[in-house]
Amino acid sequence: MGKSFLFLDTIINKVDAKGRVSLPADYREIVKELSTDIVCYRSLSAPCIEGCTEELLSKLANQIESSLDFFSQTQDDLTNLIFGDARRFTFDSTGRIVLSEKLLKHAQITDAAVFVGKGRKFQIWNPINWEKEEARIRAEIMKNRPSLMFHREED
Amino acid sequence: MGKSFLFLDTIINKVDAKGRVSLPADYREIVKELSTDIVCYRSLSAPCIEGCTEELLSKLANQIESSLDFFSQTQDDLTNLIFGDARRFTFDSTGRIVLSEKLLKHAQITDAAVFVGKGRKFQIWNPINWEKEEARIRAEIMKNRPSLMFHREED
DNA sequence: TGGTATAGCATGGGAAAATATGGTAATCAA
DNA sequence: TTGATTACCATATTTTCCCATGCTATACCA
Numbered sequence: 001m002g003k004s005f006l007f008l009d010t011i012i013n014k015v016d017a018k019g020r021v022s023l024p025a026d027y028r029e030i031v032k033e034l035s036t037d038i039v040c041y042r043s044l045s046a047p048c049i050e051g052c053t054e055e056l057l058s059k060l061a062n063q064i065e066s067s068l069d070f071f072s073q074t075q076d077d078l079t080n081l082i083f084g085d086a087r088r089f090t091f092d093s094t095g096r097i098v099l100s101e102k103l104l105k106h107a108q109i110t111d112a113a114v115f116v117g118k119g120r121k122f123q124i125w126n127p128i129n130w131e132k133e134e135a136r137i138r139a140e141i142m143k144n145r146p147s148l149m150f151h152r153e154e155d
Numbered sequence: 156m157g158k159s160f161l162f163l164d165t166i167i168n169k170v171d172a173k174g175r176v177s178l179p180a181d182y183r184e185i186v187k188e189l190s191t192d193i194v195c196y197r198s199l200s201a202p203c204i205e206g207c208t209e210e211l212l213s214k215l216a217n218q219i220e221s222s223l224d225f226f227s228q229t230q231d232d233l234t235n236l237i238f239g240d241a242r243r244f245t246f247d248s249t250g251r252i253v254l255s256e257k258l259l260k261h262a263q264i265t266d267a268a269v270f271v272g273k274g275r276k277f278q279i280w281n282p283i284n285w286e287k288e289e290a291r292i293r294a295e296i297m298k299n300r301p302s303l304m305f306h307r308e309e310d
Numbered sequence: 311t312g313g314t315a316t317a318g319c320a321t322g323g324g325a326a327a328a329t330a331t332g333g334t335a336a337t338c339a340a
Numbered sequence: 341t342t343g344a345t346t347a348c349c350a351t352a353t354t355t356t357c358c359c360a361t362g363c364t365a366t367a368c369c370a
Contacts, residue, residue, distance in 0.1 A: 118234040119216035
């Protein structure tokens, strides 16, 4: 029943000569549960691949249609870029997807890829780049927003 | 009656060579009642593991998505940090979870772990570290007692 | 009150299943 | 046909599952 659908954890997998890489088992589980597909595109803000369920992109499309005043022109442009760039990636019976040359190049991925959970989305990084990025983020967050991190109390 | 969603008490359990440790029975009860899972991640503020229900994390995902722009840098950083580090931990029929090497290392846990209830969350400590931490906290609280006592209200 | 039965829990070990990954065969397009 | 893409098999390793044992706390009875 009501499982939540979060992409979590940080997992490193090998990428072979054909660009094949195992989608983490947890991620595959989400795809099956939701009867959706994984969609990937080049991140607009970082040298990495970004992915989510096709379902989420669909919601995003709805949001934009129904609340034009809420989204800025800039964001509208960004979504155009994403929808134009995004592609469906289905995994085979062993759980692997085949990343395209375009995506691999953008993320500078050659023989290994790191899947990083982002909740409703996830990212795929070159391992070394991710190591640096994680360090940057930790430093940044601790510096600026300690209040955001600790003890968010609801209701 | 079943709406007691608080992680409470302080319980010490053994950690075996495989990293297995019994989740306290009370915690397992919460997981069953809520039909959710336990999620653990490295605490940002202390050398310990922090845990909560996946449900709580899911709420956080919704909050972040609704309160910040879909494409904001801050949102990107936050989601990477939180969800990238967190992982789902399901317990087996005997009530044990298997802690990852990363978490054990962060909390300096080897052969025993202390579960400390924190209400909506809990923490897992190396026993000795927790002993020190508890002493520190008590000292701190006592120092500021006049302003802290008798104000917390729970339902 | 004290001793004992009982149920629930923690823990050790081993069997079974799932996963990642290399390789090969089948399919499709140009 | 040829090159490229996709689907399928094989296997080693990791992870998960389950049985068995011992311990602890609570209930129960004399």
